Amino acid sequence: MRHLVPIAIFFTALLAQAPTQAQTPNVILIRNATVLTVTHGTIEHGSILIRDGKIAAVGTDVKAPDGATVIDAAGQFVIPGIIDCHSHIAIDGNVNEGGPAVSSMVNIADVLNPADINIYRDLAGGVTTANILHGSANPIGGQTVVIKLRWGKQASQLPFEGALPGIKFALGENPKHSNFGPPAGTPARYPATRLGVEEVIRQAFTEAREYKKQWDDYNRRKATGEPNLLPPRRDLRLEPLVEVLEGKRFVHAHCYRADEILMLARVAKEFGFKVRTFQHVLEGYKIADEIAVTGVGGSTFSDWWAYKMEAYDAIPYNAALMHERGVLVSINSDSAEEARHLNQEAAKSMKYGDLSANDALKLITLNPAIQLGIDNRAGSIDVGKDADLVIYNHDPLSVYAVVQKTLIDGQVYFDRERDLASRPSLEKEKQALLEKEKKAAAEEKKHDEKPEKKQDQKKKPPKPAESSQVVSGGGR
Amino acid sequence: MRIRSSRECASLLLIAACIAATFALAYAAHGEGGEPRYFAITNARIIPVSGPAISNGTIVIAKGLIQAVGANVPIPPEAWVIDGKGLTVYPGLTDAGTDLGLPKPEDSAGAVHARKSAVPSEIASGPEDRPGATPWRVAADELKIDDKRLATWRNAGFTSALTLPDGGVFPGQGSLINLAGERAGDFVVKPAAGLSISFKPIGGFFSFPGSPMGTIAYVRQVFIDANWFAQAQPAYDANFTKFERLPYDRTERVVNKSLRSNEIVLLPANTSVQILRALRLADEWRISAVLLGGQQAYAVTDVLALKKTPVLVSLKWPERPKDADPEAEETLRDLRLRDLAPSTPVALTKAGVKFAFYSDGLAAPKDIFKNLRKALDAGLTTDAALRAFTLDAAEILGVSDRLGSLEPGKIANVIVTDGDIFNEKTKVKHAFVDGRWFEVHEEPPPDKTDEKKPERHADFPEADAAVGR
Numbered sequence: 001m002r003h004l005v006p007i008a009i010f011f012t013a014l015l016a017q018a019p020t021q022a023q024t025p026n027v028i029l030i031r032n033a034t035v036l037t038v039t040h041g042t043i044e045h046g047s048i049l050i051r052d053g054k055i056a057a058v059g060t061d062v063k064a065p066d067g068a069t070v071i072d073a074a075g076q077f078v079i080p081g082i083i084d085c086h087s088h089i090a091i092d093g094n095v096n097e098g099g100p101a102v103s104s105m106v107n108i109a110d111v112l113n114p115a116d117i118n119i120y121r122d123l124a125g126g127v128t129t130a131n132i133l134h135g136s137a138n139p140i141g142g143q144t145v146v147i148k149l150r151w152g153k154q155a156s157q158l159p160f161e162g163a164l165p166g167i168k169f170a171l172g173e174n175p176k177h178s179n180f181g182p183p184a185g186t187p188a189r190y191p192a193t194r195l196g197v198e199e200v201i202r203q204a205f206t207e208a209r210e211y212k213k214q215w216d217d218y219n220r221r222k223a224t225g226e227p228n229l230l231p232p233r234r235d236l237r238l239e240p241l242v243e244v245l246e247g248k249r250f251v252h253a254h255c256y257r258a259d260e261i262l263m264l265a266r267v268a269k270e271f272g273f274k275v276r277t278f279q280h281v282l283e284g285y286k287i288a289d290e291i292a293v294t295g296v297g298g299s300t301f302s303d304w305w306a307y308k309m310e311a312y313d314a315i316p317y318n319a320a321l322m323h324e325r326g327v328l329v330s331i332n333s334d335s336a337e338e339a340r341h342l343n344q345e346a347a348k349s350m351k352y353g354d355l356s357a358n359d360a361l362k363l364i365t366l367n368p369a370i371q372l373g374i375d376n377r378a379g380s381i382d383v384g385k386d387a388d389l390v391i392y393n394h395d396p397l398s399v400y401a402v403v404q405k406t407l408i409d410g411q412v413y414f415d416r417e418r419d420l421a422s423r424p425s426l427e428k429e430k431q432a433l434l435e436k437e438k439k440a441a442a443e444e445k446k447h448d449e450k451p452e453k454k455q456d457q458k459k460k461p462p463k464p465a466e467s468s469q470v471v472s473g474g475g476r
Numbered sequence: 477m478r479i480r481s482s483r484e485c486a487s488l489l490l491i492a493a494c495i496a497a498t499f500a501l502a503y504a505a506h507g508e509g510g511e512p513r514y515f516a517i518t519n520a521r522i523i524p525v526s527g528p529a530i531s532n533g534t535i536v537i538a539k540g541l542i543q544a545v546g547a548n549v550p551i552p553p554e555a556w557v558i559d560g561k562g563l564t565v566y567p568g569l570t571d572a573g574t575d576l577g578l579p580k581p582e583d584s585a586g587a588v589h590a591r592k593s594a595v596p597s598e599i600a601s602g603p604e605d606r607p608g609a610t611p612w613r614v615a616a617d618e619l620k621i622d623d624k625r626l627a628t629w630r631n632a633g634f635t636s637a638l639t640l641p642d643g644g645v646f647p648g649q650g651s652l653i654n655l656a657g658e659r660a661g662d663f664v665v666k667p668a669a670g671l672s673i674s675f676k677p678i679g680g681f682f683s684f685p686g687s688p689m690g691t692i693a694y695v696r697q698v699f700i701d702a703n704w705f706a707q708a709q710p711a712y713d714a715n716f717t718k719f720e721r722l723p724y725d726r727t728e729r730v731v732n733k734s735l736r737s738n739e740i741v742l743l744p745a746n747t748s749v750q751i752l753r754a755l756r757l758a759d760e761w762r763i764s765a766v767l768l769g770g771q772q773a774y775a776v777t778d779v780l781a782l783k784k785t786p787v788l789v790s791l792k793w794p795e796r797p798k799d800a801d802p803e804a805e806e807t808l809r810d811l812r813l814r815d816l817a818p819s820t821p822v823a824l825t826k827a828g829v830k831f832a833f834y835s836d837g838l839a840a841p842k843d844i845f846k847n848l849r850k851a852l853d854a855g856l857t858t859d860a861a862l863r864a865f866t867l868d869a870a871e872i873l874g875v876s877d878r879l880g881s882l883e884p885g886k887i888a889n890v891i892v893t894d895g896d897i898f899n900e901k902t903k904v905k906h907a908f909v910d911g912r913w914f915e916v917h918e919e920p921p922p923d924k925t926d927e928k929k930p931e932r933h934a935d936f937p938e939a940d941a942a943v944g945r
Contacts, residue, residue, distance in 0.1 A: 091689075093689065094677065094688070094690075096681070097686055097687045099599065099601060099690075100601045100684050105603065106690050110688075110689050111688050111753075114749060182682040183682075186683075187599065189682065228711055228718065230708055230719050231707065236603070237602060434806065434811065
């Protein structure tokens with residue numbers, strides 16, 4: 001996350017939508033649309049047949065089978081669902097476990113909040129999948145999870161099935177606490193320099209190697225039937241790092257400066273693991289060749305920078321330049337607001353760097369899908385992939401494009417018309433509830449004012465214990 | 477014959493006369509010395525909860541236990557008889573989550589971490605530092621019986637409570653107490669009645685755990701460590717010449733013991749998201765979880781029923797925060813929650829999910845009953861409410877063999893009222909705790925000129941003196 005200290009977001013007039021309980025029609029046909037497949041060009045007057053949540057056919061001559069629900073998209077555009085490779089939505093509580101320099105024991109998946117209104121808002125911007133990351137307060141941060149924005153479903157139904165879990169790393173000013181510090185009287189945390197950040201990562205992986213060795217040794221001896229073995233103590237901090245070493249967990253590394261990016265690439269090589277994505281990577285254009293050679297991806301902003309010292313040497317050509325040098329590039333949001341117009345963010349690379357429309361679209365679809373290891377199921381409109389689709393009223397790379405419908409697994413999770421139509425009734429319900437509360441309060445007051453014969457209210461008992469509070473989603 | 481208020485007895489002589497008059501049959505018993513231990517309430521409507529109501533029956537209490545309940549049971553000669561005509565006898569109520577009898581968190585050992593200071597009192601860098609972990613604290617060990625609320629609650633019909641330590645992630649173990657006794661030890665029915673866990677971050681930004689995901693990871697590691705200890709200790713003991721010495725870790729030892737004894741683990745969860753999360757964690761950690769809160773349980777009753785996870789329902793319904801910005805617009809979500817939370821109890825009843833009620837920091841019993849009214853208005857039957865306050869609470873807390881209903885052999889926690897227990901106008905006339913009799917007095921009108929003497933009408937009414945305490 002760009003701004004380390006989480007900013008509480010207050011919602012005004014938040015009309016939470018009722019969970020989408022739409023019956024999933026088994027067969028849906030979207031017809032007459034301009035279909036931007038990403039992998040095999042644009043199909044004018046194209047149709048997409050969806051069966052059981054998957055794309056069953058794409059083309060100009062696809063007919064609706066009997067009983068199919070037909071969505072007529074004449075004059076409209078369909079693209080694959082947008083994939084946001086860097087998001088902090090849908091998290092209950094703090095995005096950072098900020099204390100320890102290595103907070104890999106915490107897992108975003110434990111605190112997914114399916115009721116976060118930002119899920120719905122991002123859906124309204126065409127996002128169907130998001131990489132939900134821990135914050136950047138630690139050289140090695142918490143475990144991360146890829147979710148589909150299945151608004152209305154339970155937390156356990158959000159994770160993208162089969163997507164490898166990840167872990168957040170962070171380099172530079174945030175993990176070394178450059179721009180903020182603990183309250184007076186609290187000792188500053190190590191590391192305080194970029195040298196220290198590197199050392200923390202080395203130290204952690206050195207421990208992880210040793211930990212892995214202990215377990216391998218134990219399992220080997222156990223297999224031989226050796227009696228009286230004491231198993232090593234499980235360490236939730238080191239387990240995910242062992243998974244990184246074994247290639248079972250992706251590293252998403254927050255970084256800005258060219259030197260620190262090269263540093264992590266060297267450390268990763270030395271310990272034998274891969275960095276899956278460099279996140280932000282604003283100076284990536286300076287070392288695009290080196291990044292390309294290491295085979296990792298870059299997930300960056302279009303034109304967002306200068307919010308701290310390490311983010312000054314940035315240019316809007318970053319995505320295009322890295323792309324040209326063979327880096328797999330995506331554009332991410334890192335923000336619930338920006339996630340709502342990632343299509344425009346991608347389009348900026350057409351102006352700054354002359355990317356083709358299709359390559360620009362890839363920045364928010366196929367490329368992040370590859371970065372997250374889900375391109376077998378998402379990222380393009382191909383037969384067999386999940387029916388995660390967005391329908392726009394205009395070319396999605398134009399500023400006039402407004403999302404009309406967003407589908408995930410062939411189910412409509414956002415429908416602009418339905419949303420607009422539901423507002424009066426939601427507002428009515430809200431007013432009715434407010435009225436009901438007001439009435440109840442008035443009655444209670446009246447009741448309390450009756451002369452009471454009971455006198456047992458004289459003494460005020462000791463102050464009650466701290467009250468439990470309902471967490472009702474949202475602000476973090 | 478009714479027991480007269482002993483405050484009317486002005487002198488010792490009069491007291492003796494009073495007793496003689498009211499407990500004619502008990503004179504012999506009194507001769508043995510000490511307070512009476514045999515009682516019979518006759519001609520009363522009896523609601524045993526475990527069985528059908530008895531419209532006109534007798535209940536006999538002997539030496540702290542219920543000896544007999546029925547329409548026609550013999551009255552022991554030594555029993556003091558209370559004419560229960562027009563009165564109703566219930567099992568005493570249980571407040572299934574409170575801090576009755578416990579000092580304020582500031583005073584207690586494990587509460588350092590609970591303070592909302594910007595500077596953590598110590599910096600923890602991970603679960604291994606065991607921040608905010610005092611699972612060895614047992615509420616029973618910290619009881620302060622001069623807490624005036626003990627009598628206030630008892631006078632309102634509560635005879636037992638689960639009282640919970642506060643502070644930190646593992647604040648300690650709750651104890652089931654009866655609400656009377658001369659010494660703290662007299663109160664305690666079950667010292668280790670529930671291992672308390674809080675998911676509230678305690679570290680702030682600079683100390684672990686500073687986030688809900690941090691507290692979850694922390695609790696997970698402690699359970700792993702406790703289970704590891706269970707495995708490692710015997711292996712080490714059997715073969716200590718081969719292994720490095722095990723370090724002493726009080727937290728993992730205590731939590732291990734708690735898990736081995738199948739002690740319930742109290743997981744706070746109010747919203748449906750929190751409830752489903754807690755259920756998942758309970759499965760993962762293989763603990764006997766009981767949820768604490770349940771405000772939005774109405775939305776997830778099916779899962780609760782499937783998992784057979786009981787809920788302690790907070791009687792502090794969600795409300796608009798008192799310090800809320802009057803200009804701020806309310807969310808429909810909050811409004812719905814506030815509207816529907818009181819329907820949780822009836823929804824749980826319909827789904828067959830066991831639940832009990834707890835006062836959750838409410839200042840006075842009258843607030844408990846006032847808030848219960850909302851649940852009744854939402855469709856909860858008074859029978860189901862009574863069950864939640866008595867037998868179901870006892871079952872959830874693992875003491876239904878001793879408490880929760882009017883059955884022979886159970887602890888004589890009995891209340892006598894002049895009407896239906898949840899009727900606003902009903903008054904509790906007598907309360908028996910462990911078979912000891914407490915007459916319930918109405919407090920005299922507020923004395924504005926005499927505020928320095930609040931003790932005057934306090935806990936143990938003169939009635940106690942009257943019966944020889």
